[in-house]
Amino acid sequence: MSIRNIPTTPFSDQKPGTSGLRKKVRVFQQAHYLENFVQAIFDSIAAPKGATLVLGGDGRYYNQTAIQTILKMAAANGFGKVLVGRGGILSTPAASCVIRKHKTFGGIILSASHNPGGADGDFGIKYNSSNGGPATETVTEAIYAKSKTLGSYRILEAEDVSLYKFGSTLLGNMQVEVIDPVSDYAELMESLFDFTAIRALFASGFRIKFDAMHAVNGPYAQEILEHRLGAAPGSVMNALPLEDFGGGHPDPNLTYAHELVEIMYDEDDAPDFGAASDGDGDRNMILGNHFFVTPSDSLALLAANATLIPGYKQGLAGVARSMPTSAAVDRVAQALNIPCYETPTGWKFFGNLMDAGKVTLCGEESFGTGSSHVREKDGLWAVLFWLNIIAVRKQSVELIVREHWAKYGRNFYSRYDYEGLPTEAANGVMQHLRASFATLGGTQFGRYTVKTCDDFSYTDPVDKSISTAQGVRIIFSDGSRIVFRLSGTGTEGATLRVYLEAFEADEEHHHLDAQVALKDLIDIALQISELRQRTGREQPTVIT
Ligand code: G16
Numbered sequence: 440m441s442i443r444n445i446p447t448t449p450f451s452d453q454k455p456g457t458s459g460l461r462k463k464v465r466v467f468q469q470a471h472y473l474e475n476f477v478q479a480i481f482d483s484i485a486a487p488k489g490a491t492l493v494l495g496g497d498g499r500y501y502n503q504t505a506i507q508t509i510l511k512m513a514a515a516n517g518f519g520k521v522l523v524g525r526g527g528i529l530s531t532p533a534a535s536c537v538i539r540k541h542k543t544f545g546g547i548i549l550s551a552s553h554n555p556g557g558a559d560g561d562f563g564i565k566y567n568s569s570n571g572g573p574a575t576e577t578v579t580e581a582i583y584a585k586s587k588t589l590g591s592y593r594i595l596e597a598e599d600v601s602l603y604k605f606g607s608t609l610l611g612n613m614q615v616e617v618i619d620p621v622s623d624y625a626e627l628m629e630s631l632f633d634f635t636a637i638r639a640l641f642a643s644g645f646r647i648k649f650d651a652m653h654a655v656n657g658p659y660a661q662e663i664l665e666h667r668l669g670a671a672p673g674s675v676m677n678a679l680p681l682e683d684f685g686g687g688h689p690d691p692n693l694t695y696a697h698e699l700v701e702i703m704y705d706e707d708d709a710p711d712f713g714a715a716s717d718g719d720g721d722r723n724m725i726l727g728n729h730f731f732v733t734p735s736d737s738l739a740l741l742a743a744n745a746t747l748i749p750g751y752k753q754g755l756a757g758v759a760r761s762m763p764t765s766a767a768v769d770r771v772a773q774a775l776n777i778p779c780y781e782t783p784t785g786w787k788f789f790g791n792l793m794d795a796g797k798v799t800l801c802g803e804e805s806f807g808t809g810s811s812h813v814r815e816k817d818g819l820w821a822v823l824f825w826l827n828i829i830a831v832r833k834q835s836v837e838l839i840v841r842e843h844w845a846k847y848g849r850n851f852y853s854r855y856d857y858e859g860l861p862t863e864a865a866n867g868v869m870q871h872l873r874a875s876f877a878t879l880g881g882t883q884f885g886r887y888t889v890k891t892c893d894d895f896s897y898t899d900p901v902d903k904s905i906s907t908a909q910g911v912r913i914i915f916s917d918g919s920r921i922v923f924r925l926s927g928t929g930t931e932g933a934t935l936r937v938y939l940e941a942f943e944a945d946e947e948h949h950h951l952d953a954q955v956a957l958k959d960l961i962d963i964a965l966q967i968s969e970l971r972q973r974t975g976r977e978q979p980t981v982i983t
Contacts, residue, residue, distance in 0.1 A: 440597045440611050442515040447471045453586035455579040457785045457927030459565025461551045464501050467562045477509055478592035479585040480566045481516045486544045489519030493538045495529025496549025497655040497719040499556035500682040503527045505549050507599045514613040515593035524620035527602050530655045530720030532817035533624040535571035540623050545569055550719035553690035557683030561930050572790035572814025621662050631750030632823045636830040641669045646710035650699035653677045653685040656720035659819055691715035691724035691806055692983045704729050716818030722806040723818035725825055727836025733852050735765035738802030740843050741824050742771045747831045759792050759801040762895050763922045763938040765850040783897045783909035790814050791901035848944040851956040855937040855979035864974045865933035872911045872923055872968055884963045887915045918942050921964045937964050
């Protein structure tokens with residue numbers, strides 16, 4: 440087995456986005472494309488010789504091919520050991536858990552998250568640091584800079600390693616240890632939640648449906664919900680991970696998880712609790728019987744009920760949310776008298792806050808919630824948190840949410856996504872909005888008056904790094920907001936997201952449908968942005 444130094448030329452498009460490098464599979468299949476990016480990672484992170492790495496992915500098409508390449512490159516770049524999930528599988532939160540538990544130097548996660556998979560679908564790769572979290576912007580910028588100047592990469596000439604046999608094999612001088620992808624993670628969950636209480640809840644006849652969407656969380660959910668907690672067999676649907684997610688779009692929202700939504704809104708036989716997670720298991724959607732919980736409300740609820748949970752009974756150090764996420768959690772933080780941080784979109788911004796002990800819970804409107812137990816958002820963790828709350832409070836999902844609104848007020852919330860727009864048109868909308876700042880202030884639209892507008896920028900309270908141009912905010916005098924942002928995770932054209940939020944203190948109005956309550960704001964958003972005229976799009980692709 441010899442190490443080869445392969446000459447290569449740089450690719451100009453390897454800038455990591457909101458969460459690592461995401462591209463079409465066929466982009467990754469170009470000669471040297473994956474190898475270049477992996478070498479750029481290795482050159483940027485300066486791992487000491489003999490360091491240990493974690494490696495795994497969501498099982499999508501190209502996962503195993505990429506794993507074999509990365510293993511050979513890790514061996515050629517001086518790593519001493521790689522822990523790889525059996526079959527190449529590790530959910531994103533489980534990878535974070537393994538990095539932290541085994542104190543490895545870092546890890547590489549292969550996933551394009553909620554984006555579709557298969558030969559014509561998407562693939563992705565990201566590096567997580569020794570805290571278990573996505574590399575900070577400083578590191579991703581260094582990787583990008585390296586990718587633009589790369590002249591060669593190192594790879595071991597060797598046979599593929601079996602990814603199905605537990606235990607260690609040698610690849611050159613490097614050990615490859617195939618581990619059970621589920622056990623470390625399941626153990627961590629047992630340490631946080633009251634499994635006895637949740638088991639009793641299921642034993643009492645409480646019914647759950649968990650849609651794994653043929654993605655990575657199937658085996659995790661079956662082990663934890665069905666085997667360890669006694670949920671009825673079959674409670675986990677679409678449990679078998681498939682390379683193309685069964686042709687579906689593994690994004691747990693009301694549009695793409697429609698199979699689950701139909702079950703939860705069935706006239707006569709809806710279960711008590713429904714949940715879904717995404718391609719790599721870090722996102723979650725929570726449903727009750729005929730009831731949808733917005734991710735922003737879910738975060739606020741978890742914060743408000745945290746002390747009911749064994750792992751959080753000491754209380755929370757603080758909470759954090761991404762800027763476009765509704766301010767529902769801010770109200771809880773205020774009541775608890777704990778700090779609440781507002782960060783740019785991207786889980787990587789929570790890592791420093793958690794490492795510094797400033798926050799315990801964090802979350803995003805994009806169906807992500809998590810805590811300092813790992814450094815990724817965590818879909819199944821959120822489900823267990825909810826189940827634990829229900830087991831203690833013995834109330835339905837809907838009642839728990841309605842009581843929450845009655846106490847804190849309701850932040851009506853919705854997001855409109857315009858996917859696959861021509862990049863120029865999408866940029867044009869953003870430029871137009873920025874150019875309107877000077878004239879928008881003080882303008883009245885019906886009952887709404889513009890208080891301020893800006894382009895959100897963030898100074899990390901821990902390392903003082905600055906991130907600019909993180910989304911245009913139009914804030915009204917009553918606290919309602921419209922936010923415009925370009926997605927950093929799409930792989931085709933541009934995706935423009937419009938986030939709408941209106942606060943309603945009066946319980947009399949809490950029953951309203953969000954689309955009805957937000958109607959005026961939606962019209963204002965379209966008017967201010969000239970979105971229809973500039974993109975030619977009448978309707979959003981997805982409303983969540
Ligand atoms: C990633 C990030 C999240 C972000 C989401 C959407 O999630 O980790 O922090 O909210 O993308 O980002 P954007 O609005 O830029 O598309 P995931 O689940 O895709 O890894």
